[in-house]
Amino acid sequence: MSLLQRWRRRLRALVRKTAVDREMDDEMRFHLDMEAEEAIRAGLAPAEARRRAVLAFGGVQRFREEGREARGVTALDDVAMDLRYAARTLVRSPAFAVVAILTLALGIGANTAIFSVVNAVLLRPLPYDDPESLMSVWDGGHSKAEFTRVRDQNRTLERVAAYMDRVGFSLSGEGEPARLTGAYATADLFGVLGADPALGRTFAPGEDLPGTARVVVLSDALWRERFGADIEIIGRRLDLDGVSHTVIGVMPRDFWFPRRETRLWVPLQLNEGIPGDFWGSYGPFIVGRVRRGVPREQVRDDVRAIGERLRVENPVWTPTDYYLRGLDVIPLASRIVPSGSRRLLLVLLGAVGMVLLIACANVANLLIARGTAREREIAVRATLGAARPRLIRQMVTESLALAAVGALAGLGLAFGGVRLLVRLLPQDTPRLADVSVSGGVLLYTAGLAVVAGLVFGLVPALRLSRPVLAASLGEGGARAGAGIRQRRLAGVLVAGEIALSVVLAVGAGLLLRSFARILAVDPGFHTEQVVTARVSPPKARWASPEQQQTFYRELLERLRGSPAVAAAGITNQAPFEETNEIMAMWVDGYTTDPNELEVMNHRKVTPGFFDAMGIPLLRGRALGVEDRANAPPVALIDEATAQRYWSGKDPVGGRIRYPWPGWVTIVGVVRTVKNNDLTDQATPTVYVPFEQAPLGPSHMTVVARAASSPVGALAAVRAAVRELAPDVPVSDERTMTQRIGDSVAQPRFASLLLSSFGLLALVLGAVGTYGLIAYTTQRRTREIAVRMALGASARDVVGTVVGEGAVLAAGGVTVGLVMALALTRFLRGMLFEVSPTDPLTFVTVPLVLGAVALLASYLPARRATRVDPMIAIRTE
């Protein structure tokens, strides 16, 4: 019989106690009847027969007890009894119960909340078929040629596809024009992922080749929000960027790729006939399903061999040795969840684990303190025959019950905490929408409660159950010495709490300092009053450079006429937009090899851009209306470019060119601005007049400085576009302040959370220290009273007690600093211009924590000196 079955039966016996008892009674009655009948047959009178039978059977009550014990009911009975006993003792000391439960609720609740996020973002498998075998092959952006060769020549992959993430599409035609985030994908993408559509079909083989009909697959969200979940959607035609696409399928609700916000998928065109596009333009990522049993290293070698052949085959340019450097094959999950989010979450999980440890130490101390007061009760029970294992079991049951109640309360906190976390987390954290207190999380919490209950329950239970009968049962003198062992243990626990608090506070301090450094960075342009919005005229209707230029010129004229706008300009890319357009440039007098061009940020701007952004001109002249399409090509560069390529010399009059012929003259130098992130290293940036720039995507960003309110300026932009062309979508409307705020979401979140945990740890540590000192001082009241009666001053007494606290604090702080030195290197990637061993932090934190610990021991010490010696001595 399995253990499970046995316990199930025992449980049944316990729950249906009366039924089982009745069964035993029935059996006993049958036995007595039979015994009596036999006696009657042997010639006894019925009454005498009955009497003998009962006599032979022995005590009925004893039979019941022994029967129950044999059935294993007693073990469970004991548990029930222990629980009742635990509940009674807890109710009898409500202050202790409330403090312990609250402490545990904070610890367990914070852990549950953080784990909910970790579970959804890092642990839950991706919603694809056999997600472990999906790899980001040759991780990074690639050319279509590279993808095609990997697809056709590999020997280690079952299926391969390529996709291009975060492609903006303008959906127009019916209703409000909208800007949607979509993805380009090769025909086999859905096959690689093993994903089936909810409606219609996904891409057919060959649908990614030129000359095929334009098709689109919709996400469930887009289908519901935009098309009211219309079942008849298949076959409908949608206007995407001004080109008609046929809807062929809708994906199921829980499908997403490569991010939750992706609303639609359009085939990536693999056009081998245009060598520049096929070999030269980069972007798509390659995803492949590895053949069963093939290790990652083998896939990497396989792809490397293909790469070596590609270097030779490339008809457009000759890749350098750099080409295959860093070639790697990584799990798709690591591609989808970037390492920054992973590290942040793991650091938080570690931090919150420490908070729980501190909470456990605190509760253990409370139990020890209370346990010492219960010494007599325990001694009495031991004398009356309670075995040590039985006593330990009872005390552990008590702490497990405490942990369970704490966990329940913590779960309540976690439900709120998760909602708060999702709001606070950087919005670009992947899979944020999946975060919830799920079944797995509940299991984790339950496990946490059991472990916590054992951790803080077992140590005191082992300690307290040790027989110290004489000392405890005897009155008076022996008592002062009792509990020294407990006090020592409590001291170690409190020092441990202080050590963990130091680690957390140092981590929080480093992140806070780093965050302050980030915020102090000057982005190089005005952030107040500046608003940006993306305008996306469908390329099909504004196809030629002239058409686009006319559209934007008219838009700017309207904006200039608006009273809400003080200055306005157009750019292909405003600072702190998520994307970044780069271009390989030949720098005259610097570049020598056509295969090693200089990579620069490439910005197309109208003259008003610099005025609206407040980027000052440092040298030469600004761009003007005279820099038209047919005028001599000119450009501005920023200081970073000037420094890198003209080091010290005057760049004005210098020349650069695109990979194709035609020199561009540099006419001026502007200040360097931060482009994507306040922590960016300055990348050389070149600004070319919009009308002279090579033709690119038709969407542009309007940058406007508000005359009064930013909201009014944004409304003016929207209105101007609507008047000019009602079917052109305006999207991503944000003030520059918002953009910069969003860009520091991660460090803000990290420092905020770690500081909260640090503060929580500090409070718990202080409470622990206070509790311990207060408790020991109280037990020494008599001793203190005697000393004071003999002439010790209040100052002496305070000194002794605070000295004890100081020893604890010094020990804890020292250990904590050593731990912090070992652990802060995990923060390295999260710190900006602050070293993981930043001296200021490592000096300030111990001082603050030490001061708090001393204060926590000073308060009870002072109280002890105020006790009247006579009263103290008498009460003992």
Added chain:
Amino acid sequence: MVHPTSPELQQGALELLILKTLSLGPLHGWGISKRIRQSSRDVLQVNQGSLYPALYRLEDRGWVTAQWGISPEGRRARFYTLSAAGRKQLIRETTAWRLFSGAVNHVLQAT
């Protein structure tokens, strides 16, 4: 009603005798005590106070199963049946018992 000269059965021995008795077929508690007394020619008296706890213990371990049925006398009685695991246990314990009692006899004869 322990016979003055008859030995009190130890727990392990009692369980072995119960298993042996049940190997002949299902029986109720009273039947078991009676059968043991008879087959030991009245030497072994089973104390009811220990018989039923022993039965429940065996049931808890899964060596016997119990069911309510009707006795030959037409009364409702709880019948115990040896399970497969119980049969194996009987073989194990019988071997162990033979080994033990043989050794004890050996020692007793040697003196």
